[in-house]
Structures are given as C-alpha cells and as structure tokens.
Amino acid sequence: MMNLPINIDDLLTARTVEWERLEFKAGWNPQDVLHTMCAFANDFHNLGGGYIVLGVEEKKGSPVLPPTGISVGQVDKIQKEVIELGHKIQPHYHPIVVPATYKNKNIIVLWCVGGQTRPYKAPATLAKTNDRFFYYIRKASKTVLAKAQDEKELFSLAASVPFDDRAHHTATLKDLDLGLIRSYLHQVKSDLFEQTSKIGFVQLCRSMNIVDGPDELVRPKNVGLMFFNQEPCKYFPQTQIDIVHFPEGSGADSFSEKSFKGPVDAMLREALVHVRNQVIQERVVKYPDRPQAGRFFNYPFGAIEEALCNAVYHRSYEIREPIEVRILPDKIEITSFPGIDRSIRREDIKKFKFFARRYRNRRVGEFLKELDMTEGRGTGIPKMLQEIKKNGSPKPVFHIDSERTFLTVELPIHRVFLKTVKAKEQPIQPSESATGEVTAQVTAQVTAQVVAFCQSPRSAKEVMAELGLKHWKNFQVNYLKPLLKGNIIEMTIPDKPNSRLQKYRLTQKGKKYLQGQGK
Secondary structure (H helix, E strand, C coil): CCCCCCCHHHHHCCCCCCHHHEEEECCCCHHHHHHHHHHHHHCCCCCCCEEEEECCCEECCEECCCCCCCCHHHHHHHHHHHHHHHHHCECCCCCEEEEEEECCEEEEEEEECCCCCCCCEEECCCCCCCCCEEEEEEECCEEEECCHHHHHHHHHCCCCCCHHHCECCCCCHHHCCHHHHHHHHHHCCCHHHHHCCCCCHHHHHHHCCCEECCHHHCEEEHHHHHHCCCCHHHCCCCCCEEEEECCCCCCCCCCEEEEECCCHHHHHHHHHHHHHHHCCCEEEECCCCCCCCEEEECCCHHHHHHHHHHHHHHCCCCCCCCEEEEEECCEEEEEECCCCCCCCCHHHHHCCCCCCCCCCCHHHHHHHHHCCCCCCCCCHHHHHHHHHHHHCCCCCEEEECCCCCCEEEEEECCHHHHHHHHHHHCCCCEEECCCCCEEECCCHHHHHHHHHHCCCCECHHHHHHHHCCCCHHHHHHHHHHHHHHCCCEEECCCCCCCCCCCCEEECHHHHHHHCCCCC
C-alpha cells in the first residue's frame, strides 16, 4: 500500500498544503472527482497538482473534523473505480490512491501530481451517450472549465514540465541518499517513515514522486537530486549560496566570503544560521522622556529568512549562477537569477504586490513548505514587510533589469545602526563655540571607542583603523585634534609632533573617562 510523503493531520488542516491544492468530499461522486483529477493533472499554475480527500465534508472552504468517513465495504470499490476514471481522461492519467485511517474513520486520499503530458481533458458527464470532452483547471479552490484564454495558455504548457519535476537521465537511483530521505520523512512526520524499512527503495521513491520511468529504467527527478543527494552541485552547477561580507563597503579591498552547498534545504539552513550568528546585532536605545527602552536589530532576521527562502524557491537551477548575499555597511543585498516573471508589472513591484500566475519550481516549493521553510503562495513578501515594520526598519527595495535576468532584494540597515556607519565614513560637522572659534565635536561613542583602544599607546594609523577611517586629513582635523584639545589623549613624544615613532596614550582625564567618571 502506498503512503503519503506528508502527515495526514497536516494535510487535513492545510498546514503544509494551500487550499487551492485541496478538495474535500464527504462521499463518493465519481463525476466531480473525475473533473478535479483532470484539473490537478493540468496543474495550470505549476503548483505540483493537489489532493482529493474522500470521506471528509467541506463547509465554507474548511474541512469538517472529525471526518464522516467511508464504510469499509466502499473503500475497495472506490479504489477500483478511480482506476477506471483515469482511463476516461485523455491522455490517460492515474493518481496515487492512499487509503488511510484518521480519528478511527476510513478515508481515501487521491494524490494527483501534475501530469507529464498535459493538457488533459475529461468527459463532461459519465453518461454512456456523452461525447463532449473539456479541459478542466483549478481557479482558487474550485475546479472550473478552462475558458478560451485559459485553454490557449494551457496548450502553451503542453509537454512543458517544470525543470525540477523532470527526470535526470544521467543520474541513477544510487545517487539518491536513503539517509536523507528518511531524515526528511521523519521531519515532516510522514506515515511513510515507518515503511522505509519494509518496502523496496524504488517503491519508496515512487511514493514520494522523486523518480520517473519504467521499472527497468528508473531515473531520479531533478527535485530528488536537489534534496536527497549530498552534492546537488554535481548535477546543477552553482547550486549554492555565497555570502560576501564587505565591512568597509563594496569598493574596499578587504572582504570575506563563505559558500554554502549541499542538499537545498541543508544549504539554506546553514546559510541562515551563519547570517543569524555573524550578521544580526541588537541594540538597546534609552529615551529621556520614557522609562521603556527600545530594542532594535540591524536587520530583522525574519525578513532576511523570507528573502533568502524565496531566492532558493524561485531561482532557476538551469542557470549556472549562485545566490549571492552581499553584506555591506548600510544594507544587505540578496541576488538571484533570473528575475521576477514578466506578468508582474514594475508598478506592482513598487507597491509590493507580487501576484505570480505561475511558479518556476513547483516541487521545490512543495518540499520547502512541508519542511516549514516557506509558507507557500504569495505570503513571502507580506511576511517580509511585517517583520520589517515590527523592527522599525526601512522598506526593502527590489532591483530588476528590463530583461528580468536578475532580482536583487535590498534590505537597508536600521537607522539606529546607520548613525554608527556614518560616523565612520563621513567627516564630523564643525560647530561654532561661544568664543567664535570653530571646532569639531567628537561624539561620545567615538570618544569611548578611542579611550578603550588607547589604554596602551597606539599609533595614528592604528587609531584610524580602529575607527574605520582611511583619509589622514579627515582623521587629523575631525578626530585627532579634538581629542588632543579635549585632553582625552596625549602624545608620547610631545616635543616632536611629526615623529614617525609618535603614538597616543590616555591622559588622566582619559583614564577617568574609561572608569566611567568622566563626561
């Protein structure tokens, strides 16, 4: 008996599958089931087909639980009729039939994966005299007849199977890792996990729909190699996430780079852990007019998570370019190839309205959703905006070119952290004193940084590096002279100001400042 690759409870509560891909039926209505099978087979939006659950009543778009169930005597009869229905669809199409027990009731789940030979059409009725066949598709959570424009678009998809759902003819079953498969099934709490030691490997892979072809020539599907092979980049070059850190800006000579490879879900997790541990910072801001302090992050991690998950979901695995995350002093940029589908207008992008009609990697999205790494259709951008608003960060910026060859999501740093960045990069503005003398004002933060650094004598070059400054004149006028004049630091060789051995140390005032006694 076949098992589903996801948990029955998650399926019935639509936790891992969106409503558009679910159809609940309290009883057995062969004609309705036939039309819905045909619609899921056509997979008009490239979502990966869907599920028909028999024995569960639907009310106002939601399943009524516990289920009404199906009598024991009907279970076998329905399974045989489903096979007959598959022969009535042109070309023939058969779903995976899975009898199951839920809350002590018998139900049947028809797993209708997207067909390989679409478009499919089905008879209008099951009457013997019927000679009319129509194309059926899913619109929202309903099965409908394809209209003229929909039918034209459906034909354009003929023999066009998404890349992630195609068989990989240079790979073999040996390239699929049983350990990774078992780990995945355990994570998603699939009933299939308990069967992995009892059924053959081919049957296991067919149950998960990660292989294709006859028994004598079974080949892994691309999605199987992406998730259940230790080195997917052998089959799909540049399947990786590169994180490049430019602490002094993109034009500087110094930068660090780290690449993450491996199974798509593992690669994504490791990259996110790296960002959380190495990039995310928190700052507490105290306000003079209220006792509550503000807590802010330089970047809301939830927004980065959504942006990176979307990049993994929607990138093309045929294009040999990695996903790149650039960490700059004032922003993070996440770039993937290609760009946003042309059906989404530039005006909509500016308004953060991303309503794609078709998804590039229907199976990749399916697996990521079952792993709770993405929430499914159209939820990524709203969640990103929600996380950004919660943190008080600036709105993201989406960059695309006219040919839609790339997409860059720019996440600006929180303004609280931007002040620190600007203090390092821009000259301090002079102000006029009571005597009319123009002097530069060194901020308390810069003073504290220099005081902590100069506990032992330091050269000017060392202090500049600590402050992240490159220009000597800017440092001398706006930082060094005010600190000397303020008697915070002093020269080690005061009678030779320009000596190459000159260093700077704390004065008594500077030491008091260090101890928290100075202002």
